[in-house]
Amino acid sequence: MANERLKIDVNKRQVSGAVTNDANLEIRMVRMDDTTKGIIVYTGGSAALTAIANGQNTVTSAGTAEVLATTQAVKAVTIKALSTNTGSIWVGDSGVDSTNGYELFCLDSVTFSIDDPVKIYIDASVTGEGVSFALLS
16 A cells, blocks of 8 residues: 555654655655754665765855855755854755745754755855755765
8 A cells, every 4th residue: 555655664764755846746755854853855765875974064155155065976965054053044056045045044954865965055144154964875
């Protein structure tokens, strides 16, 4: 049964189902990350993650989008606004800014299923504020 597959993931964690916004309206497994409290969306496949890399990035000039990390093959990226931030961080593509980005406040996080972190950019309302990130492959 389709709903039986949504009760647990390959790691035996409880999950829920959500409908994607693509043309196929596929149902995907989602769960809340215990650490970041962000929502993780499973994009398919059951391969386990084999490596993790981490880092931090601070915006050198508020109002200017900066690439999150160097290019590398990944399966997912988790981004968390630094605890010392006093303003907003916006996450998105190379044109991200305060009018179109995914907004993070202090300690907010988001996880993306993506193949390369070089596709993700950040901007900040305050120069020198930023994010920590985990690259999962």
